Amino acid sequence: MLTDIEREALTLSLKIAALSVAGSLPFGVAVALVLARLRFPGKALLDVLVHLPLVLPPVVTGYGLLLLLGQNGPLGAWLERSLGIVLAFRWTGAALASAIMGFPLMVRAIRLSIEAIDRRLEEAAGTLGANRPWVFVTVTLPLMAPGLIAGGILSFAKSLGEFGATITFVSNIPGETRTLANAIFAFTQVPGGEAQTLRLCALSVALSVAALLASEGLARLARSRIDPHGA
Amino acid sequence: MALEVRVASRLGDFALDAEFSCENGVAALFGPSGSGKSTLVDLIAGLRRADHGRIALGGRVLFDSASGVFVPAHRRRLGYVFQEARLFPHMTVRNNLSYGRRWAPRGAAVPDFGAVVALLDLAPLLDRRPATLSGGERQRVAIGRALLAGPEALLMDEPLASLDAGIKAQILPFLERLRDEVRLPIVYVSHQFDEVVRLADSLVLMAGGRVAAHGKVGEILARPDLRAHFAHQDAGRLVTCRIEQHSAEYHLTTLAFADARLVVPLLAEPVGAAIRVQVRPRDVSVALSKPEGLSVQNVWRGTIEDIWPAGAEAVELAIRVGDTAIAARVTRKAVADLGLKPGLSVYALVKTVAIDRRFIAGAVHAEPGRG
Numbered sequence: 086m087l088t089d090i091e092r093e094a095l096t097l098s099l100k101i102a103a104l105s106v107a108g109s110l111p112f113g114v115a116v117a118l119v120l121a122r123l124r125f126p127g128k129a130l131l132d133v134l135v136h137l138p139l140v141l142p143p144v145v146t147g148y149g150l151l152l153l154l155g156q157n158g159p160l161g162a163w164l165e166r167s168l169g170i171v172l173a174f175r176w177t178g179a180a181l182a183s184a185i186m187g188f189p190l191m192v193r194a195i196r197l198s199i200e201a202i203d204r205r206l207e208e209a210a211g212t213l214g215a216n217r218p219w220v221f222v223t224v225t226l227p228l229m230a231p232g233l234i235a236g237g238i239l240s241f242a243k244s245l246g247e248f249g250a251t252i253t254f255v256s257n258i259p260g261e262t263r264t265l266a267n268a269i270f271a272f273t274q275v276p277g278g279e280a281q282t283l284r285l286c287a288l289s290v291a292l293s294v295a296a297l298l299a300s301e302g303l304a305r306l307a308r309s310r311i312d313p314h315g316a
Numbered sequence: 317m318a319l320e321v322r323v324a325s326r327l328g329d330f331a332l333d334a335e336f337s338c339e340n341g342v343a344a345l346f347g348p349s350g351s352g353k354s355t356l357v358d359l360i361a362g363l364r365r366a367d368h369g370r371i372a373l374g375g376r377v378l379f380d381s382a383s384g385v386f387v388p389a390h391r392r393r394l395g396y397v398f399q400e401a402r403l404f405p406h407m408t409v410r411n412n413l414s415y416g417r418r419w420a421p422r423g424a425a426v427p428d429f430g431a432v433v434a435l436l437d438l439a440p441l442l443d444r445r446p447a448t449l450s451g452g453e454r455q456r457v458a459i460g461r462a463l464l465a466g467p468e469a470l471l472m473d474e475p476l477a478s479l480d481a482g483i484k485a486q487i488l489p490f491l492e493r494l495r496d497e498v499r500l501p502i503v504y505v506s507h508q509f510d511e512v513v514r515l516a517d518s519l520v521l522m523a524g525g526r527v528a529a530h531g532k533v534g535e536i537l538a539r540p541d542l543r544a545h546f547a548h549q550d551a552g553r554l555v556t557c558r559i560e561q562h563s564a565e566y567h568l569t570t571l572a573f574a575d576a577r578l579v580v581p582l583l584a585e586p587v588g589a590a591i592r593v594q595v596r597p598r599d600v601s602v603a604l605s606k607p608e609g610l611s612v613q614n615v616w617r618g619t620i621e622d623i624w625p626a627g628a629e630a631v632e633l634a635i636r637v638g639d640t641a642i643a644a645r646v647t648r649k650a651v652a653d654l655g656l657k658p659g660l661s662v663y664a665l666v667k668t669v670a671i672d673r674r675f676i677a678g679a680v681h682a683e684p685g686r687g
Contacts (some may be wrong), residue, residue, distance in 0.1 A: 205402055211389045211394040212361055213465045214419025223415075227406045310406055 090281075091288060093260060094268040098292075101180045101220050101264060102244035106237050107292030109184035109191060113236060114229075116188075117195035139189040143249025150182055150254040157284040178255040194239055197234020199225075231309040238300030242293055265289050321499040323359050323369035323379075332356060332366075332525040337472050340378045344512040344533070345505045347522030347545070353505045356522070357471050360503065362394050364391035368422070373468055373501075395462030397472040401454040403446035409457050410442040416465025426466035427498075435497060436460045436490055452483035456490060463494075469501040476511060485674070488514055492678060502506040509549040514677050521545055534592070538641060542634075543624060552596045552643045553634075559589050568613075568668065573636020579613040580671045585678055592677040597632050597645035598668035603663045604654055614666040618642075620658050623651070635664050 087095065116135060120128070138146050154161040155173045164170040172178035202225060210220040225234075248266040257264040257271055269285045272278035322335040332352045336343070341372060345353045358364045360371055362378065365386055371379040373394070378387045403412050413429070420426045436456045445453060455475055462470060475491075476484045488511070495502065495515060506512055512519060519536050521529040523545060529536050530675040534554040536542055558577055564582075571578040571591060578593065584656050585591060600674035606615065618637040631651055633644045644664060650656070 203402075205398070205400075206404060208363055208389070209396070209398060209402040210404070210415065212363070212392075212394065212414030213461065214390050215415070216390050216392070222405060 087288075090268065091285060094263055094265045094285065095288060095292075097176060097260075097262075098245055098264040098266075101176055102241045103185060104177070104180040105184040105244045106189065106191075106241045108180065109188055110233070110237055113188065113191040113195055113240075113243075114233070115200055117192045117232075117236075120192065121196045135192050135220070136189045138186050143186065143247070144253050146185060147182060147250035147253025150178075150185070150250065154178070154181075154254075165212065172255075172261040174255050174262065176255070176260060176261055179251050179264065180244075182254045183244035183252040184240070186247050186250050187243035190243055191236040191240040194236030195229060195232045198229040198235075202228045227310075230310075231304045232305040234307055235300055238296055238303065242300070243294040245289070245292055245296065255307075317361070317374040317468055317501055318376075319503070319511075320370070320372045321360055323356070323366040323371065325355070325359060325368070326366070326658075327355065330355075330525060332359075334522070334525070334527045336520045336527055336530045338518060338520075339504065340499050340501055341517040342495050342502045342504050342515045343518045343520055344516035344539065345503060345520050345522055346507065346509070346512050346516075347506055347528075350527040351522040353507075353522050353596070357396075357473050357503060357505055361394055361471055362387060362392050363396075363594055372572075376468075393420075393424075393466070393468045395465055395467030395470045396567055397455070397458050397462050397470065397475045399474045399477050401446070401451075401458040403449075403454055403457055403461070405446050407445075408442065409438065409444050409446070409449070412446065413438070413442075413455055413461050413464050415461060420466035423534040424466045429464060432460050432463050435493060436674075450483070451479050452487050454485060455479065461488070463498065467500065469503070470498070471503045473505045474507070475504075476508070477506075485531045491515055496678075509546065509551050510594075510674050513554065513592070513675060535637055540622065540624070547626065549595045550598055550645075552594060552600075553641055555595055555640055555642060557591050557593060559583065559585055559587050559591060561587060574640050576616045576637050576640075577614070578666070578671075579668045580676070581668065583676065589678070593671060594675040594677075595642050595666060595671070596675065597626075597643040600635075600644035601664055601665040602633065602635070602641060602646055602654070602656065603652070603665060606663055607665070608666070611667075612665045613668040616664045618662060618664050620656060620660045620662060622658060623656065635662065637664065 120132060150172060152158050156162060156165060156171065161173060172181055176301050207224055210224045215223065246266060248270065251262065251264065252267055252270070257263050257267040263271065265285060265288065269282055269289065272282040272285065318337055318339050320337040322476040324333045332355055334352065334356050345356060347353055355364065358368045366379065366381065368381045369379065370377065377385050378392050379385060386412055404415065417426065436459060438456060438460055441449060441453055441457065449457065476487060479487065492515065504515060515531050518531060519533045521536060521542065522529055528545060529539065534556065537546065537551055537553055555573050555578065557573040560570045560572045560577070562569050562582060567582045568579050569583040571580060571593065580593065583591070616637045620633050621636050621641065622634040623631050626645060630645050630647055633646065633656065634641050635644055642664060
């Protein structure tokens with residue numbers, strides 16, 4: 086049903102999206118916690134920084150990553166020398182680019198769910214003898230589950246559609262960084278590629294719809310576990 | 317086990333400066349809204365930190381500003397029952413109840429799960445989630461959850477305040493059982509005097525961030541200098557009685573105090589049991605001569621000891637009957653018409669049906685210690 090090219094682009098897109106969400110979720114939770122719960126000078130700046138990829142042209146984000154993490158960039162050169170990690174023009178680099186592009190959406194969703202938590206429940210857990218880490222694991226984390234799921238899936242969906250930052254930072258290499266979006270772009274550039282472009286577009290639409298539906302369903306399930314009447 | 321509290325704290329414009337202690341049994345923190353009751357309980361629980369003072373439980377220091385000791389809330393082993401239950405919405409009742417059990421130290425006297433479930437009648441609720449419970453059920457689960465963490469004292473911050481009167485009446489018997497079966501100091505915050513009468517052994521009267529008085533409930537009510545604190549409560553006096561006999565035919569119980577008899581609706585307690593009855597001033601009338609042909613069952617001869625104003629139209633009288641004093645609320649006009657004055661001999665009349673279960677406390681407890 087799917088051609089080799091399509092299958093390759095699809096698996097690559099899913100792989101990149103999965104790594105991007107898994108890798109950025111802990112950071113998303115940490116930043117959302119900091120933004121929701123702490124007050125410190127420079128908080129507005131952190132907020133701006135997190136939201137920047139949402140408003141910047143994606144090319145700028147991708148180019149920034151290339152300058153910083155390219156093999157001649159300060160951080161990229163250091164990573165390669167000391168840890169042997171290369172991100173530019175690799176699928177892992179594509180995952181990093183999508184993680185950054187999806188980060189504002191993820192943080193926003195998680196932050197909202199943290200702000201909705203009644204902190205007096207955490208206080209109550211404390212009076213029952215639970216220490217802070219245990220309260221976080223048994224009370225805070227389960228209560229922010231709807232936000233974690235929504236944030237994760239939004240970021241996943243964003244990653245599937247990410248194009249500008251990805252192509253700038255990791256280019257469009259078949260089998261390595263040619264994601265669905267990159268493949269669609271490639272086929273629009275060759276004469277006679279219309280049919281292939283349309284098939285890839287249809288695949289892309291189907292995938293996005295499935296991701297969003299899954300997000301809605303999971304969030305509903307999580308809410309119903311917290312409050313059976315609120316679902 | 318004794319809980320000793322001495323704290324001073326400033327919160328914006330409000331200054332709290334309080335000292336009291338309580339032994340096993342219920343100490344009511346009583347006072348109007350804004351008198352500092354809840355703040356005081358939060359300081360005891362370790363949810364806030366006082367500026368100065370010392371808090372100790374059975375010799376274990378929880379807070380001492382002089383030596384810089386501040387034991388965090390989760391290591392204080394104080395069970396806290398909040399006004400709004402605060403159950404964990406994502407857990408079943410069973411898991412809510414078990415939450416604190418893993419944190420009780422080895423060898424601690426942690427109550428048996430089944431015993432607490434039975435005490436609070438929680439068995440039918442165990443597999444439900446908090447959102448499906450009524451307000452009264454939630455509060456019972458919250459009490460069970462606090463008990464099952466094996467606390468060394470219980471703090472209850474107006475646990476009945478958000479419940480309507482009917483549900484409150486259903487919960488009070490559970491709290492009485494709790495008081496009688498759990499041997500812990502219980503600090504019970506309330507601004508409802510009927511709860512204090514039903515539950516408390518001692519009373520810590522709070523006003524403007526300070527402890528205005530501390531002692532046995534009956535003694536505090538009898539103090540003329542504290543009348544203003546109870547002006548809107550229709551508190552009256554507490555009469556300590558012994559059950560003399562039950563009448564199944566008329567569904568009545570006769571109580572004895574001093575040389576007098578008090579007939580009330582039938583009680584469940586056995587003959588001989590000590591009972592504390594709140595006689596509200598508005599339920600007491602006064603006559604100069606012994607009335608004849610009257611439906612009122614309780615007619616006592618006594619002497620007016622004191623008269624003080626109670627609102628624009630009324631006064632309250634303290635009437636001594638034997639070794640017991642009760643209070644009556646009458647109009648100023650009645651005082652003028654009957655020539656009521658201290659020293660005058662009168663008859664006090666109390667309708668039996670005015671005294672229902674709400675005003676009667678079972679098994680009267682030992683005198684709690686003072687700090």
